[in-house]
Amino acid sequence: MPFPYVLLSAAVSLDGCLDDTGPDRLLLSSPADFDRVDEVRASVDAILVGAGTIRADNPRLLVNSPERRAAREAAGRPAYPLKVTVSGSGDLDPTARFWHTGGEKVVYTTDRGAQRLHATPVAADVVPLGTELDWRRLLAHLYEVRGVRRLMVEGGGRIHTQLLQQGLADELQLVLAPLFVGDPKAPRLFGPGGYQGGRLRLLETRRIEDVVLMRYEPTAPGAGLLDSAADHHWLALACELAAQCPPSRTAFSVGAVVVAADGTELARGHSREGGDSVVHAEEAALAKIDADDPRLSAATVYSSLEPCAHRASRPAPCARLILAAGVRRVVTAWREPDTFVVAADGSGMLEAAGADVVVLPEYEERAKAPNRHLPA
Ligand SMILES: NC(=O)c1ccc[n+]([C@@H]2O[C@H](COP(=O)([O-])OP(=O)(O)OC[C@H]3O[C@@H](n4cnc5c(N)ncnc54)[C@H](OP(=O)(O)O)[C@@H]3O)[C@@H](O)[C@H]2O)c1
Ligand SMILES: [Zn+2]
Structure with a gap:
């Protein structure tokens, strides 16, 4: 709801x-x-x-x-x-x-x-x-x-x-x-x-x-509370971060948060943050975490838009970056439409590698809100 x-x-x-x-x-x-x-x-x-x-x-x-x-x-x-x-x-x-x-x-x-x-x-x-x-x-x-x-x-x-x-x-x-x-x-x-x-x-x-x-x-309800309450909290935050992206006509505005299993926020990011005109939200967030952080394997990536599976601007799409970081759980609000890439399927790429992907469609409207100006 x-x-x-x-x-x-x-x-x-x-x-x-x-x-x-x-x-x-x-x-x-x-x-x-x-x-x-x-x-x-x-x-x-x-x-x-x-x-x-x-x-x-x-x-x-x-x-x-x-x-x-x-x-x-x-x-x-x-x-x-x-x-x-x-x-x-x-x-x-x-x-x-x-x-x-x-x-x-x-x-x-x-x-x-x-x-x-x-x-x-x-x-x-x-x-x-x-x-x-x-x-x-x-x-x-x-x-x-x-x-x-x-x-x-x-x-x-x-x-x-x-x-x-x-x-x-x-x-x-x-x-x-x-x-x-x-x-x-x-x-x-x-x-x-x-x-x-x-x-x-x-x-x-x-x-x-x-x-x-x-x-x-307020920090999210930590371990011990229902996972679903934590998922809602963090995905809502990812959608709020998406609204902070510098606007673009050629790329989505996306927010992402990486959260450890005990409810600790490890990092957050949003598209085009810090003056990098091509950086993606998940990429920006993951870049802030030490690659050896043992909490990554049980962490969840919350992203307002499904992680990308193809991209021209960087060698690896976000779905690959997430897998390479060792993360095996992704919660997202919105499956990627065909706006920039036809039949994008980041979820398929993640699932094929054994990761869980949860879509909470009740957040789709919020995730889309900062992208309204883009062609459907
Ligand atoms: N400094 C500030 O920023 C600031 C801002 C706002 C207010 N204030 C101050 O705060 C004081 C008022 O605060 P307050 O706590 O007395 O009042 P309030 O929080 O404004 O209102 C309480 C009223 O809301 C209704 N209510 C709240 N929760 C309810 C629930 N779960 N079920 C049914 N009704 C519920 C009840 O109305 P009914 O009694 O009609 O059932 C209750 O009496 C004033 O002195 C005001 O100046 C200061
Ligand atoms: Zn991406």
Whole structure:
């Protein structure tokens, strides 16, 4: 079941609070960081907040820059991202700004909440998800019915905690503000409970005036968890890397990750990375691993597109490079079409040499997305 790419965004005090308990919203970020948030909002298809945040902050959640809205429209997207909220109770104030600003809105709720919203309607689509709210169903609905591929989650803490604990977050953008709240009743960013994976991977740190932005990627569920959960995590990452390739009219945009059997990432790569105009994703990733690394024989290569079996630009195609590295398992989203090579069959080459090839077609759309401009 495909889900959108889920990006959690929050600003937090040095003592881990999202807000104080006063009537007004505590401003944690700096003006330049609010502009960065505006830019992230402009890049997504939907923004989600919990009902608690609507009640506490009465936010508008808009793309404020007219230039960014115009750029969205020029690209054929709505000026404002879809606004999404989540409420079990259905206790939502119909006069809140959320409903009366920006573009389309949707509320995910329970059957009980939907009844209440029937009596006190809000200006939004109401989607009941049963007796309990199920995040996987919610994300699948956003993906399939609303076409959301990138979702920004702007809190509050109860929402962030659940998405991280259920292994559904792809990225965390955290802004650390240089102040203390000090109130034991103030809402915290993350609550207690079981978190998946181990240490998060630090992707970036950036100073923005007096706050620090930290971007993290939750690591995949390691050994011990279902293989299929790990496969989904890593293939989604490969598809995300594909979207980072410099565009080309003459080659695919592909992302690849090499992962050891215990869930350790060994390397990642994408097409044309580092200024090499012909390098392929799997080739770039494998080149970063010591050829004698004993973990390669039980590793998996995740590649958004099936590894190539023929290529003019280098002596060995990626299927050969994978076999030569000793890897015997490949997971991919998309079989190679006849765009550049007729009847490409990297999977056949891998399987003939005894490797397992798993295709997860539910990721095909994501793998294709950065290749839409190429002839079919
Ligand atoms: N600093 C920041 O970046 C930032 C960002 C956002 C928010 N905040 C702060 O965070 C605070 C609000 O956070 P919060 O944790 O109280 O609220 P929240 O996470 O915004 O919303 C919680 C509400 O969402 C609904 N909900 C969440 N999970 C659910 C589930 N599994 N099933 C059913 N309903 C579910 C429930 O709504 P119902 O009660 O309607 O059932 C719940 O009360 C505010 O003080 C706000 O200022 C700060
Ligand atoms: Zn290749």
